[in-house]
Structure formats: C-alpha cells, structure tokens
Amino acid sequence: MTRVALIAHDETKPDLVEFAQTHEAQLRMYDLVATGTTGKRLREETDLEVERKESGPLGGDLMIGAEVAAGELDGIVFLRDPLRAQPHEPDISALLRICDVRDVALATNRSSAEFLIEGLAE
Numbered sequence: 001m002t003r004v005a006l007i008a009h010d011e012t013k014p015d016l017v018e019f020a021q022t023h024e025a026q027l028r029m030y031d032l033v034a035t036g037t038t039g040k041r042l043r044e045e046t047d048l049e050v051e052r053k054e055s056g057p058l059g060g061d062l063m064i065g066a067e068v069a070a071g072e073l074d075g076i077v078f079l080r081d082p083l084r085a086q087p088h089e090p091d092i093s094a095l096l097r098i099c100d101v102r103d104v105a106l107a108t109n110r111s112s113a114e115f116l117i118e119g120l121a122e
C-alpha cells in the first residue's frame with residue numbers, strides 16, 4: 001500500500017489540514033503517517049486514520065526519515081514554515097537529505113503538494 005507522510009510546522013498546520021480535507025477521499029486510500037502534533041490535528045479535523053510519530057522537535061522528523069531510509073515511504077508532504085527558525089533544524093535537514101538520497105517524492109509547499117498527490121494517484 002502507498003504510504004505517505006504529512007508534516008507541518010505550527011504556522012503551516014492550517015494549510016496542511018485544509019489540504020488534507022480537500023484531498024480526503026484520495027488520502028483515505030493511503031497508509032498515512034505524521035509527526036505528533038500534525039497527526040493530532042489531522043485526526044481531530046479530518047476523518048483520516050493517521051499513525052502518529054513523536055512531535056517534530058522531539059525526534060518525529062527523524063522517525064519519518066528512518067522510514068524513508070528503510071524504503072517504507074512513497075511520498076512526503078512537509079509544509080515547512082519558511083519564515084521562522086526551528087530549534088530542530090538539523091533534524092529537518094536530515095529528513096530532506098534522506099529524501100534526496102533515496103529519491104522519495106517530497107513536497108515542501110502547497111503547490112508542489114498538489115502535484116505530488118496527483119502523481120501518487122497515477
């Protein structure tokens with residue numbers, strides 16, 4: 001089954017929730033995983049079943065990265081906050097890097113997320 005990770009920083013969580021609501025029917029066909037707080041929001045504000053990892057600053061990005069390294073993920077939508085520094089920037093960089101190393105589709109803004117979700121459907 002196609003497995004997709006959904007991640008957002010605090011300022012971009014409303015965008016991700018809106019994205020998930022818009023594409024809820026399609027996302028329901030996938031095995032979904034998220035970082036902790038993102039997953040909580042998605043569970044509360046959509047009807048999607050989402051596996052929750054730790055919160056990002058507590059290692060959640062690294063846990064998603066480990067899945068990428070293990071070849072378990074097909075795509076990631078990671079709506080980063082481009083305007084605020086994050087305390088766990090090294091973890092975020094590690095996740096982005098392993099996606100490139102393993103050639104896993106990664107969308108870091110809403111427009112590319114739309115392409116990613118369309119591409120996964122094909």
Ligand SMILES: O=C(CO)COP(=O)(O)O
Pocket residue numbers: 007008009010034035036037038039054055056057060061092
């Ligand atoms: O910090 C994050 C990604 O770097 C997201 O973590 P949360 O979903 O727990 O807020």
